[in-house]
Amino acid sequence: MNDSRYVLAADVGGTNLRVAAVDSGGNFLHLSEASTPRSAATSEIVAGIVSGAKECVAAVTTSPPLAFGLAIAALVNCTTGRVLSSPNLPRLDGLELANIIGDKLNLGTVLENDATAAAVGEHWLGSSKAAKNSVFVTLGTGVGGGLILNGQPYRGTDGTAGEIGHICVVPEGLPCGCGSRGCVEQYASATAIARIATELSSGVGSPKHYHTSKDVFDSASGGDPNSIEAFRAMGKYLGLALADLVNVLNPEMITIGGGAAGGWDFFIEHVQAEMLARAFRYPADRVVLVRALLGESAGILGAARVAFDSI
C-alpha cells in the first residue's frame, strides 16, 4: 500500500470528539480534538464530526482520504451504519449516522462500536497483535468490550456483540443502566472502584469520598487498606466475568485497557486467581492477561483500520 494513502477516523465519545487522518502504517497525519456537543441537537454533533474531518483533509494536502471510520460509544449496526442505542449520546439513537456523514463528505463511511474499534486497534498495532482470538476489555466510566475471533473483529448479527460489561456477576446486585442487575460494569468499572472504596471508607475510621479510580490508586499506593481492598474486590468480580469468557471463547489473550487499568498492580492477581478458580483448567492456564498498549488512541486507530478494510 502506498504511503500517501490515508483514511479519516473518528472517536465520538460522550466527552471528547476526535478526528484524525491516519495512514496505512497507523501514523497520525493530523489530529483534530474538540469537546462532544453532548446536550446539543443531532445536527451539532454531525457538524462537529464533519468539521473535524474537513480540518484533517485540509491539513493533509497530498491526496483525498480513502474512507472514513467512525467509532462511537453506542450499540451500532455496522452493516447499515445505524446507531441503535447510545446511552451517552441519546439524540443519535436510530440515526443513519454513516450515511449522513458520508453524504456530507462524499466519502465512504463506516460505523463501529468504540470498544470493538479499540479491540481492532490493539489487534492491529498494540498488545494483541499476535493473537488470533482475543478479548479486549476497557475499564472506564463503564466496562466495554470487543472481540477478535479467528483474526477478525466479531460483531455478531447486528454489530452489538462484545458487551462484556453486562455479563452478570451478582444476580440480585446493583441496578445497571442497561436495565439488568449486577452487571460486571457495576463492580469493575473506574466508577465502581471509586464507589467501592468510598463505601469501604465510610464504614471505618474517617470517611473519604473517592471521585475517580485514580484517587483510589493514589490512596492504595500510599498503603490505604480500603483502597487496596477496593481493587481486590473489583478484581474478583472482573475475574468471574473473564472466567465465563474463557469457558465460552477459549481466547489466547485478554487485553485490559481504559483508565482504571492504571490500577493493574493492585487488581491483576485477584483477577487471575478468580479466573483460574472458576474457568476450566486448560483454557484458563493458556490465556494471557495483558495491559492494553495504545491508551486512548486504540479506538481511533481501530476506526482507521476498519476504514481501510472497508475499501
Add this chain to the structure above:
Amino acid sequence: MNDSRYVLAADVGGTNLRVAAVDSGGNFLHLSEASTPRSAATSEIVAGIVSGAKECVAAVTTSPPLAFGLAIAALVNCTTGRVLSSPNLPRLDGLELANIIGDKLNLGTVLENDATAAAVGEHWLGSSKAAKNSVFVTLGTGVGGGLILNGQPYRGTDGTAGEIGHICVVPEGLPCGCGSRGCVEQYASATAIARIATELSSGVGSPKHYHTSKDVFDSASGGDPNSIEAFRAMGKYLGLALADLVNVLNPEMITIGGGAAGGWDFFIEHVQAEMLARAFRYPADRVVLVRALLGESAGILGAARVAFDSI
C-alpha cells in the same frame, strides 16, 4: 459431490458409543450402536470405536469412507486430535485419540467436542440451518454448548470454546464438577431439574424423589405445582446465562436440545422473560429461541459434517 461418497462418524458418550456411515446428504448408510466400555481400559474404548467403524465399512460395500469424524464428550484439541479433559471417560485424558484411531483404520480422523458437533449438525441439517450466528445449548446430564459464528463452528484457540454450561449464574452457589461454583449446569441440566423438584417436594406435603427431568415433566403435566416451579426456576437460571451470551455474541438464534428440552412448554417462557429482562434490548428482541430438531443424531451428523469438511 457424488452420492456414493461417505464418511464415518462416531458419537462417543459416557453411556453409548455409536458409529455410523453417513453420506453427503446426511443420510445414515449404516449405524452401529454399543455401550461405551466406561470403566474399561483405554484400549477397550479404542477397540469399540474401531469395531463399530469396521462394521460400517463392511456394511457399505460401494467404496471406502473418505474420513472419520469423532465426537466425544470431552474437552478436545481439534487441531492435534488430542483429548484434553474427559470427566466422563477419564482414561482418555491426554490421549492422541484421532491419531490412534486413524492409524488403526488407515483413515484421516478428526476429533470434535460432542456439543460443538451437535451445533454443527443442527446448523447443517436441523433448526439453525438458516442462522449465520447461533448458539446450541444441550440440557442433559450436564449443560453443553456449541457456537456457530459467521457460519462456521467456533472452537477457540485450543478447541475448548462453547462451554456454556459453566457460565456462572449463582456466584456462591453449588459446587460444580468443573471446580467452580454456581455454574448454570447445576441449575438447568436435566439432573438439576430433578434435584430442584425433589428439593421443593421435600419442603411441603408428601416428599417425592424425582430421578429424571422426564419424571418432573410428567408430574408437571399432571399439574403438580412443585414440578411446575422446578421448570420455572430452571428457566430463570438458563435465561440469565443466555442473556450473557446475547450480550457477548449477538446471535440470531439459540437452539435448545438434549433430554430436558422435552420440558420446553414449562420452561421456555421463563427463559425468555429472564433473558429479555437482562440482555440489551436490541439483541434480545432479535434472537430467536428454538428447539433442536435432530435429537440424539445431532452429534453424529455434526461429526460426519466435520469429517467431510476435513477432506
